[in-house]
Amino acid sequence: MQREYKPDTTIPFWRDERILKILGQIIFALSVLFVGMLIYQNMKAGLAKQGISLSYSFLKGVSGFDIAETSFAYDRNSTYWQAFLIGLLNTLSVSVVGILFATILGVILGVARLSTNFIINRLASFYLELIRNLSLLVFLIFWYLGVFLKLPRVKDAILWPGDIILTNRGVGIPWGIPTASFPTFRLILLGGLILTVVVFFALRAYSQRTGRAPLTLLWSLLTFVVVALVGWFILPEKPLTLDLAFVKGLNLSGGKILTPEFMALTSGLVLYTAAFIGEVVRAGIQSVSKGQVEASRALGLNGFQTLRLIVFPQALRVIIPPLTSQYLNLVKNSSLAISVAYPDVFYVANTIQNQTGRAVEMISLVMLTYLLISLLTSALMNWYNQRIKLVER
Amino acid sequence: MRKTYTILSLLVLFALALAACGTAAPAPAPSGETVTVKETVVVEVTSSAPVVVAPTGYGVTLKTVMERGNLICGVNSQVPGFGFVDANGNFAGIDVDYCRALAAAIFGDPTKVEFRPVTAAERFTALQSGEIDILSRNTTWSLVRDTELGGNFVHTTFYDGQGMMVPKDSGIKTLQDLEGGTICVQTGTTTELNLADVMASLNVTYTPAVFEDADSTFAAYSEGRCDAVTTDKSGLVSRRSVLADPAAHEILDVTMSKEPLGPMVRHGDDQWFDIAQWTVFTLFSGEEFGITSANVDDIRANATAPEVRRMLGLEGDLGLKLGLTNDWAYNIIKLVGNYEEVYNRNLGPDTPTYIPRGYNSLYTDGGLLYSPPFR
Numbered sequence: 001m002q003r004e005y006k007p008d009t010t011i012p013f014w015r016d017e018r019i020l021k022i023l024g025q026i027i028f029a030l031s032v033l034f035v036g037m038l039i040y041q042n043m044k045a046g047l048a049k050q051g052i053s054l055s056y057s058f059l060k061g062v063s064g065f066d067i068a069e070t071s072f073a074y075d076r077n078s079t080y081w082q083a084f085l086i087g088l089l090n091t092l093s094v095s096v097v098g099i100l101f102a103t104i105l106g107v108i109l110g111v112a113r114l115s116t117n118f119i120i121n122r123l124a125s126f127y128l129e130l131i132r133n134l135s136l137l138v139f140l141i142f143w144y145l146g147v148f149l150k151l152p153r154v155k156d157a158i159l160w161p162g163d164i165i166l167t168n169r170g171v172g173i174p175w176g177i178p179t180a181s182f183p184t185f186r187l188i189l190l191g192g193l194i195l196t197v198v199v200f201f202a203l204r205a206y207s208q209r210t211g212r213a214p215l216t217l218l219w220s221l222l223t224f225v226v227v228a229l230v231g232w233f234i235l236p237e238k239p240l241t242l243d244l245a246f247v248k249g250l251n252l253s254g255g256k257i258l259t260p261e262f263m264a265l266t267s268g269l270v271l272y273t274a275a276f277i278g279e280v281v282r283a284g285i286q287s288v289s290k291g292q293v294e295a296s297r298a299l300g301l302n303g304f305q306t307l308r309l310i311v312f313p314q315a316l317r318v319i320i321p322p323l324t325s326q327y328l329n330l331v332k333n334s335s336l337a338i339s340v341a342y343p344d345v346f347y348v349a350n351t352i353q354n355q356t357g358r359a360v361e362m363i364s365l366v367m368l369t370y371l372l373i374s375l376l377t378s379a380l381m382n383w384y385n386q387r388i389k390l391v392e393r
Numbered sequence: 394m395r396k397t398y399t400i401l402s403l404l405v406l407f408a409l410a411l412a413a414c415g416t417a418a419p420a421p422a423p424s425g426e427t428v429t430v431k432e433t434v435v436v437e438v439t440s441s442a443p444v445v446v447a448p449t450g451y452g453v454t455l456k457t458v459m460e461r462g463n464l465i466c467g468v469n470s471q472v473p474g475f476g477f478v479d480a481n482g483n484f485a486g487i488d489v490d491y492c493r494a495l496a497a498a499i500f501g502d503p504t505k506v507e508f509r510p511v512t513a514a515e516r517f518t519a520l521q522s523g524e525i526d527i528l529s530r531n532t533t534w535s536l537v538r539d540t541e542l543g544g545n546f547v548h549t550t551f552y553d554g555q556g557m558m559v560p561k562d563s564g565i566k567t568l569q570d571l572e573g574g575t576i577c578v579q580t581g582t583t584t585e586l587n588l589a590d591v592m593a594s595l596n597v598t599y600t601p602a603v604f605e606d607a608d609s610t611f612a613a614y615s616e617g618r619c620d621a622v623t624t625d626k627s628g629l630v631s632r633r634s635v636l637a638d639p640a641a642h643e644i645l646d647v648t649m650s651k652e653p654l655g656p657m658v659r660h661g662d663d664q665w666f667d668i669a670q671w672t673v674f675t676l677f678s679g680e681e682f683g684i685t686s687a688n689v690d691d692i693r694a695n696a697t698a699p700e701v702r703r704m705l706g707l708e709g710d711l712g713l714k715l716g717l718t719n720d721w722a723y724n725i726i727k728l729v730g731n732y733e734e735v736y737n738r739n740l741g742p743d744t745p746t747y748i749p750r751g752y753n754s755l756y757t758d759g760g761l762l763y764s765p766p767f768r
Contacts, residue, residue, distance in 0.1 A: 066601045076589035149616040354581030357542040
């Protein structure tokens with residue numbers, strides 16, 4: 001016997017799974033919101049009881065303290081906000097320099113680790129195993145107290161070829177100073193950059209049309225170098241003059257002075273992160289199956305072509321995601337700057353927090369800053385990852 | 394699906410529990426109504442779990458300390474003579490002895506203190522959050538700290554001034570000689586601000602090298618990272634005593650600021666403030682009346698001067714007014730000593746951290762130590 005279908009009997013909403021699911025989501029979202037509000041209110045009430053109100057307007061106040069490394073004009077009459085920006089720029093410069101050198105060193109280490117040369121291979125493994133198993137904080141303090149502060153005093157400075165001066169007050173390197181023709185040179189460089197992009201896309205179009213694989217990146221970069229060199233030599237006045245560092249009184253002067261704090265922090269971060277990147281690179285290369293290499297050789301590609309056209313593009317797909325986390329680690333680890341007295345954003349925020357007593361505000365600001373930097377780095381790397389990943393048809 | 398709902402209902406329950414705690418804590422009472430304040434106090438103590446900030450209110454701190462059975466005192470652990478861990482692993486210094494005096498006043502036992510080392514940077518947060526009951530860590534009294542940092546300064550226990558130390562062979566004699574030099578300084582201090590102020594007014598350009606704590610500041614200085622190091626003169630004297638070659642460094646004959654150092658308590662508990670305040674005055678008065686830990690028993694047996702008798706609890710009930718026992722001042726002097734004893738023990742001529750008394754003498758000797766009357 002078949003039951004009669006009755007269209008007017010609907011399922012009550014408390015038994016309707018579709019509604020229940022949505023309801024569950026709403027209740028969950030509400031309870032999260034509620035707990036968040038509760039915590040916030042609790043904090044506000046607690047602070048109010050102490051006569052402390054939550055406000056960021058103090059950032060407009062005069063800071064009253066000096067900072068050692070400033071990338072724009074700053075003195076004790078500047079505001080807390082400017083002090084914070086100085087810290088932020090210092091964090092960014094350490095991160096950029098750190099990521100650049102860590103990547104170069106990391107790739108070298110990763111390739112060396114796979115080298116068939118016994119000594120290179122063993123040395124690379126030894127380095128990776130040693131560094132990866134150290135504590136970064138200890139490593140940084142070693143570089144600061146054990147290396148850069150142990151350099152001789154200014155009057156006994158060590159001179160290295162290339163006009164590099166090593167002292168415990170900092171490392172002085174030659175540096176270019178812009179002259180009157182620098183703005184023109186900058187325009188030439190911009191033109192070169194545009195030309196480079198044009199060459200890059202032209203070569204890629206050629207490659208797609210003909211199926212040949214020209215050295216796209218190399219030729220594009222070469223274009224840029226040629227334009228820069230031509231610009232340098234046709235200008236009547238050189239756009240940059242070389243300024244050498246020298247000893248002046250108590251300190252170093254001229255050129256570019258890299259402070260022991262900056263040197264210790266970047267060396268520590270670079271050498272540490274490079275060890276991890278080395279392992280990532282090795283894993284990436286090893287992930288490409290041997291058959292791929294054998295097939296490419298069978299097709300008549302030579303060793304370099306095999307590496308460039310077969311191994312690297314496939315290895316990159318494996319390398320990029322873990323490499324992103326290494327970059328993020330480097331940026332976040334740069335907050336250990338406080339242990340070597342380098343004024344990064346966390347350090348400056350700490351000082352501000354101390355002088356104003358605005359702990360909650362400053363910590364929230366610092367957290368937001370790191371979050372933004374990390375999300376930005378991560379977004380860039382994800383975009384690159386999308387570009388290179390296997391296109392499935 | 395069932396699992397999801399279990400988790401969900403647990404979450405809701407948790408939220409409700411939190412809400413209950415939240416609603417139990419009443420809004421801060423308007424000032425001036427003592428009765429409401431007292432009500433607040435009772436509820437606060439029972440529902441303190443999720444509250445970030447330590448409960449405050451008249452009498453709360455003493456009650457908490459009594460119930461806990463010891464005093465938690467935020468101290469320095471890096472400045473010999475003020476707050477330092479000695480060779481035997483014991484805390485020593487005048488700031489440390491002040492904590493012992495306070496414990497003696499409360500418990501009649503100077504050992505009932507837990508010393509908690511705090512850095513310059515974390516000290517105010519530690520006090521605000523109730524991690525420590527009192528901060529006794531060579532802290533300079535200033536207006537911002539008195540207001541915005543949610544604390545009150547008790548009477549100054551050491552009058553100091555900021556100084557500058559340089560290596561003797563550097564040839565630096567004045568602050569102007571530091572033109573273009575690098576100066577080591579500790580972060581989160583008034584010192585850092587004074588340095589910027591003084592150098593700006595003298596028009597001397599310099600580079601600061603700013604460190605997290607006293608140890609790293611002086612480690613960098615002794616490695617030659619800086620041409621000079623600056624902090625309170627007392628701090629310079631005491632840190633010089635632990636440098637590799639103390640004789641190779643000299644403290645310049647300049648005073649860059651006023652640095653009145655004293656203990657600090659949280660806003661909102663006036664009784665606790667009074668106890669802390671009068672513990673300082675007891676130390677001063679002990680010296681003024683010539684009462685020492687050695688003769689306090691004799692004096693108590695034979696005292697005739699009314700103020701001495703009141704202080705030692707033989708007349709009146711001064712101790713009870715503070716919420717303590719009547720022999721509180723006797724205990725301080727008997728168990729810890731008067732100001733002179735405390736000073737000589739930590740900063741006297743027989744110590745490596747000798748600092749002449751200067752402003753830190755009684756007003757009768759031309760100094761600034763002056764106690765209000767015990768009556």
